[in-house]
Amino acid sequence: MKLIEAKDGLYVFRFTKRDRLLLTHVLKQFPIGGGPVAPMSKSGDPEQWAESERLLAESVAEHVTENVRMRDLFLGEQGRFVEDGKSHFRLRLTSAQLDWMLRVLNEVRVGLWRKLGQPAELAPLALAGQLDEVVTMELCALFQTRLLTALDHGESSV
Amino acid sequence: MPVTAEPPSVAPDIVRETDTQSKESLDPGYLVVCWDDPVNLMDYVTHVFQRVFGWKKDKAEIHMMEVHTKGKSVLARETMERAEFYVHELQKYQLHATLEPGE
Numbered sequence: 001m002k003l004i005e006a007k008d009g010l011y012v013f014r015f016t017k018r019d020r021l022l023l024t025h026v027l028k029q030f031p032i033g034g035g036p037v038a039p040m041s042k043s044g045d046p047e048q049w050a051e052s053e054r055l056l057a058e059s060v061a062e063h064v065t066e067n068v069r070m071r072d073l074f075l076g077e078q079g080r081f082v083e084d085g086k087s088h089f090r091l092r093l094t095s096a097q098l099d100w101m102l103r104v105l106n107e108v109r110v111g112l113w114r115k116l117g118q119p120a121e122l123a124p125l126a127l128a129g130q131l132d133e134v135v136t137m138e139l140c141a142l143f144q145t146r147l148l149t150a151l152d153h154g155e156s157s158v
Numbered sequence: 159m160p161v162t163a164e165p166p167s168v169a170p171d172i173v174r175e176t177d178t179q180s181k182e183s184l185d186p187g188y189l190v191v192c193w194d195d196p197v198n199l200m201d202y203v204t205h206v207f208q209r210v211f212g213w214k215k216d217k218a219e220i221h222m223m224e225v226h227t228k229g230k231s232v233l234a235r236e237t238m239e240r241a242e243f244y245v246h247e248l249q250k251y252q253l254h255a256t257l258e259p260g261e
Contacts (some may be wrong), residue, residue, distance in 0.1 A: 038193070038254045040245060052242060059246045099209060103251060106202060110252040113197040120196050141199060148201045155215070 001146050004090075006154035011098055013150070015089040020081055026139050027071055030104050031064045032111025067104055095154065102147050109140035186260030188241035190234040193254040194225050206251040207233070210244060235260055 248255035
């Protein structure tokens with residue numbers, strides 16, 4: 001996945017077939033787990049925050065539902081990946097779409113991390129039978145890094 | 159010929175308060191706090207702060223580094239409603255954010 005153009009809030013990436021397969025693979029894993037990543041507050045009586053917690057859970061659930069809908073649209077959209085030569089594709093993203101993809105990739109990454117018990121380090125898990133999850137988390141991080149670098153490039157060229 | 163009455167001369171009294179309090183002490187509000195975690199990428203956290211608060215990258219990076227090195231950063235002091243909004247937005251980006259009563 002390589003940025004080839006960033007101009008006027010539009011980002012164009014060049015993908016190999018393998019990049020495309022891997023991105024599709026991680027996006028298809030969304031959503032993993034669910035619910036808020038933290039309580040509404042660390043202070044005071046939890047009962048005091050009960051209503052806020054409920055609203056937070058509701059807000060997060062709506063957000064996940066919307067992202068599933070957008071993910072399905074994204075993966076199902078004809079022409080989203082435009083052929084570029086025999087073994088490459090081009091993907092165009094607006095800055096809003098790029099932000100959306102960053103979020104979804106992060107949700108897969110954080111979802112897997114929570115599923116694995118919120119470990120401080122991943123390496124021991126890779127050796128303990130959780131290699132698939134660890135590799136997927138690293139793939140998400142790789143794509144996220146590329147997208148964040150692209151955003152940086154786009155902002156500096158404005 | 160009717161005589162126009164003189165308008166009454168009324169002016170508010172001006173009482174100057176000598177004891178003043180800061181805005182914070184009058185209304186401590188709620189703090190939006192972001193806590194460190196071992197999973198979110200540093201650049202991603204910076205990006206989220208920029209998106210949610212509309213900050214420049216420099217400011218977002220200062221808060222991200224504070225989260226990373228000190229374990230947490232106070233991102234805003236707001237009313238309950240506004241602080242809740244920010245916590246919702248940050249958690250939708252999977253950041254470990256909470257609201258805490260102001261001091």
